[in-house]
Amino acid sequence: MILVAAALLIQAQPYIYQKELDAWRESDAKNPPRSGMILFIGSSTFTNWKTVNDAFPSRQVLNRAYGGSGLGHLIRDYKVFSAYRPKQIVIYSGENDLAGGKTPAHEVVTNFKKLFSLFRRDLPQADILYCAMKPSPSRWHLRAKFMFGNQVIKEFLATQPHADYISCWDAMLGSDERPDPSIFGPDMLHMNPKGYAIWTRLLGPRLK
Numbered sequence: 260m261i262l263v264a265a266a267l268l269i270q271a272q273p274y275i276y277q278k279e280l281d282a283w284r285e286s287d288a289k290n291p292p293r294s295g296m297i298l299f300i301g302s303s304t305f306t307n308w309k310t311v312n313d314a315f316p317s318r319q320v321l322n323r324a325y326g327g328s329g330l331g332h333l334i335r336d337y338k339v340f341s342a343y344r345p346k347q348i349v350i351y352s353g354e355n356d357l358a359g360g361k362t363p364a365h366e367v368v369t370n371f372k373k374l375f376s377l378f379r380r381d382l383p384q385a386d387i388l389y390c391a392m393k394p395s396p397s398r399w400h401l402r403a404k405f406m407f408g409n410q411v412i413k414e415f416l417a418t419q420p421h422a423d424y425i426s427c428w429d430a431m432l433g434s435d436e437r438p439d440p441s442i443f444g445p446d447m448l449h450m451n452p453k454g455y456a457i458w459t460r461l462l463g464p465r466l467k
Contacts, residue, residue, distance in 0.1 A: 276332060279325045280339060294344035296321045297466055301351035302328045304393065307449050314459040318466050321345070329356040330370035337377045347386040347467045348378060353412075354392045357404045364404045368411045375419070388465060389416060390458075391426040394438045396447035425465055430457050 274280075296319040299305045305324030312320050323340060325332070330352050333340070340348070353371060356362040362370075371389070378387055389412055392405040406428075413424040431454065433439040440447060442454035450458070 276325045276328065276336070280336065283323060283339070292321050292343055293319060295319070295346045296343065297347045297349060298323060298340060298343055298345035299349045299351075300324055300333060300340055301390075302326060302355050303449060304351045304354070304390075305349075308455055308458075310452075310455065314455065315463060315466060320466075324351070327355060328352065329359070329362070330367060330374055331356075334370065334374050334377065337374060337381075341378060341381040344382070345385055347388065348382070349388045349390060349462070349466070350374070351390040353408055354398070354405065357392070357401055357408065358398055364407045365411075367408045368415070371408075371412055372415060375415075375422075379419075384421065386421045386423065386467065387416075387419075388423045388425055388462075390462070391424065391428055393450075394428055394431055395443060396438045396440055398448065399438060423465055425462060427458055427461050430461060 297315075299308070299311060299320060299322045301324045303324070303326035305311070305322060306326040308314075308322065308324075311322050321343060323343075333350070333352055350371075352374075353367045356367045356370070357364060375387060378385065391409040391413070394402060394405070398405075409426065409428070413426075416422040416424045431438055431442060438447075442450055442457065444451050
């Protein structure tokens with residue numbers, strides 16, 4: 260009985276990103292996005308990229324990322340994303356899963372493959388780009404897990420049509436082979452404009 264009550268309580272709790280979903284729905288009702296856009300989804304690395312549209316002025320970019328999310332949230336909400344009918348999907352996710360300490364690296368890879376398969380099923384012609392998990396001073400102790408996940412995902416995407424892997428890892432390191440603190444904000448996790456300038460330079464040629 261206790262387990263049943265606990266399960267019902269969990270089900271009754273509102274979805275952690277319901278406010279974001281409601282806000283997107285309201286925004287879309289007022290200004291319906293065009294199909295065939297470039298859709299950015301994932302965690303706060305994309306959420307905080309407030310100037311992403313300015314960064315790629317010749318592209319039609321729609322940012323639908325939510326801070327703190329993991330691959331499980333993207334899998335749960337994939338129908339919300341696929342409904343936009345994007346021509347290209349750019350994903351940044353996996354870092355929070357590993358930083359939480361409860362998800363092993365191999366499971367992150369498995370979840371990414373599941374998300375990929377869902378998008379490929381519903382959007383067979385869409386390009387799917389994965390931005391590799393980035394190095395940062397505050398999570399440098401997790402670098403081995405990040406690098407493992409990045410490598411396996413890279414190898415998987417190399418076998419898939421309409422797919423690409425983008426790594427900003429080396430470009431974010433200083434001469435000491437550690438994350439360059441000058442491209443991060445005070446928390447040493449999220450990037451400042453200088454950091455996003457690096458991403459703009461590397462992502463730009465890969466966007467449709």
